[in-house]
Amino acid sequence: MPRPMSWGRLPHGAQQVVGLSSRFEPLPAAESMLPYGNGRSYGDVCLNDDGSLLATRRLDRFIAFDPASGVFECEAGVLFSEIIELVLPCGWFPPVTPGTSLLTLGGAIANDVHGKNHHRLGSFGNHLIEFELLRSSGEILLCSPQQNAGWFAATVGGMGLTGLIRRAKIQLRRVPGPWIRGDSLRFSGLGEFFALSRESDQDYEYTVSWIDCTASGARRGRGIFMRGNHAPASGRPPPASALRMPLTPPISLVNSPSLNAFNRLYFHRPSAQARDALWHYRPFFYPLDGIGNWNRMYGPGGFFQYQCVVPQSDAEAALNEMLTRIGRSGMGSFLAVLKTFGHLPSLGMMSFPRPGATLALDFPNGGAATLSLLESLDEITRSAGGAVYPAKDARMSAASFQQYFPAWRRFGEYVDPRFSSSFWRRVTKEPGNSI
Numbered sequence: 001m002p003r004p005m006s007w008g009r010l011p012h013g014a015q016q017v018v019g020l021s022s023r024f025e026p027l028p029a030a031e032s033m034l035p036y037g038n039g040r041s042y043g044d045v046c047l048n049d050d051g052s053l054l055a056t057r058r059l060d061r062f063i064a065f066d067p068a069s070g071v072f073e074c075e076a077g078v079l080f081s082e083i084i085e086l087v088l089p090c091g092w093f094p095p096v097t098p099g100t101s102l103l104t105l106g107g108a109i110a111n112d113v114h115g116k117n118h119h120r121l122g123s124f125g126n127h128l129i130e131f132e133l134l135r136s137s138g139e140i141l142l143c144s145p146q147q148n149a150g151w152f153a154a155t156v157g158g159m160g161l162t163g164l165i166r167r168a169k170i171q172l173r174r175v176p177g178p179w180i181r182g183d184s185l186r187f188s189g190l191g192e193f194f195a196l197s198r199e200s201d202q203d204y205e206y207t208v209s210w211i212d213c214t215a216s217g218a219r220r221g222r223g224i225f226m227r228g229n230h231a232p233a234s235g236r237p238p239p240a241s242a243l244r245m246p247l248t249p250p251i252s253l254v255n256s257p258s259l260n261a262f263n264r265l266y267f268h269r270p271s272a273q274a275r276d277a278l279w280h281y282r283p284f285f286y287p288l289d290g291i292g293n294w295n296r297m298y299g300p301g302g303f304f305q306y307q308c309v310v311p312q313s314d315a316e317a318a319l320n321e322m323l324t325r326i327g328r329s330g331m332g333s334f335l336a337v338l339k340t341f342g343h344l345p346s347l348g349m350m351s352f353p354r355p356g357a358t359l360a361l362d363f364p365n366g367g368a369a370t371l372s373l374l375e376s377l378d379e380i381t382r383s384a385g386g387a388v389y390p391a392k393d394a395r396m397s398a399a400s401f402q403q404y405f406p407a408w409r410r411f412g413e414y415v416d417p418r419f420s421s422s423f424w425r426r427v428t429k430e431p432g433n434s435i
Helices: 080-090 103-112 149-155 190-200 255-267 281-285 295-298 312-329 368-384 398-404 408-412 422-427
Strands: 016-019 033-036 052-055 060-065 073-075 128-134 140-143 164-171 179-187 206-211 223-231 274-281 303-310 337-341 356-364
Touching: 016 149, 033 206, 033 337, 060 080, 073 080, 103 164, 128 149, 128 281, 140 149, 164 337, 179 206, 179 281, 190 206, 190 223, 190 312, 190 337, 274 368, 303 312, 303 368, 312 356, 312 368, 337 422, 368 398
Parallel strands: 016 052, 033 052
Antiparallel strands: 060 073, 073 164, 128 140, 128 164, 179 223, 179 274, 206 223, 206 337, 303 356, 337 356
8 A cells, every 4th residue: 555644644754554454364463553544534643653554445345234224234444435335325324424435434433433413413433333343462342332331432432542443333324315405504703603503403414614714803703504404306416526636736735825715715606605405415525525635735744634622602702712813823724614513422432522613624734833823722722621633633732632531541441552553652641641
């Protein structure tokens, strides 16, 4: 396989790749290893500098599917896109999906991914029936909420550190077809966003917003709110996209002039205001999957993704302060996504989703200035009692991580002694805080 990297394409060290071809083969005799799916995590949670990565994409076999009940079982290296291709013609769909279909089932479990319907269905672990976990000792554990429940809770959102997920069984959700019907609505500020969220959560399964991070003054916090439901409809699906970034440009294509132009055009485009719109699921859920290697546009330095959640009680003030600081920095984001999380508890002890509002942003790697801005955003998140998503992170401090995830010491008891990651070593390295 090509040299492994995270989706943020940030500089990283060397690591040995061990390709797995069967879920029945034993783990290698490596001192430090980590499962690696399709590399769609943005930071170093999927990397293991100076260690080994267990490449799982060849663990791609379907095991069982019941079209009557929607119970589906496959190996951990199967992509969401491959699951959808099989089950959607039978009237089923993943119960929870993030913003890409190009992640593996094992990665979805390890990061307990969430989607546009968290306020209804929670995160991915809430729909996981069972999985098989292989430890470096050779022990095989069948884990579910009822059996080996502690291992289940540690592995869901456990960042691949408890062992190798070999196969998993999930409960799909019934859908009438590939179409989503709903509205796209411009809003003028964060207050209007939260009003739309409260209005929409009861009647719409999927809600999400794009925020214009370049807007300032009275326009700060403006954006576009999308809401929708699976709906019976007929039509021709959009053609498969042939767009791709063929190479990495010498400098980032995401800069102040391009951001200002893009955000202005995107906010004012005619389709931003539409009632009773009909979308195919691909552009609705996975708009960036249609642009191959889109992460190359940030240039050779890569980019930082930042996703936080802050409690609802402080959300408007905290997010407004974040947008203010981003505006002052001149480092805007065009992939700025805002939504609310619901109250259904996650089943993983290290899961990121929790009640509140979550904001996801991307920033070209500008070195010290970018890191300073992100630490400034962390200050706001910490003060509000929120958290930052490990799957998106490449730089949070150990102190921040340990505040965000107070169960980290208890989780450490489940970490396989021969499994590790660049992320885990970074956020547990402070004196007196080693596992």
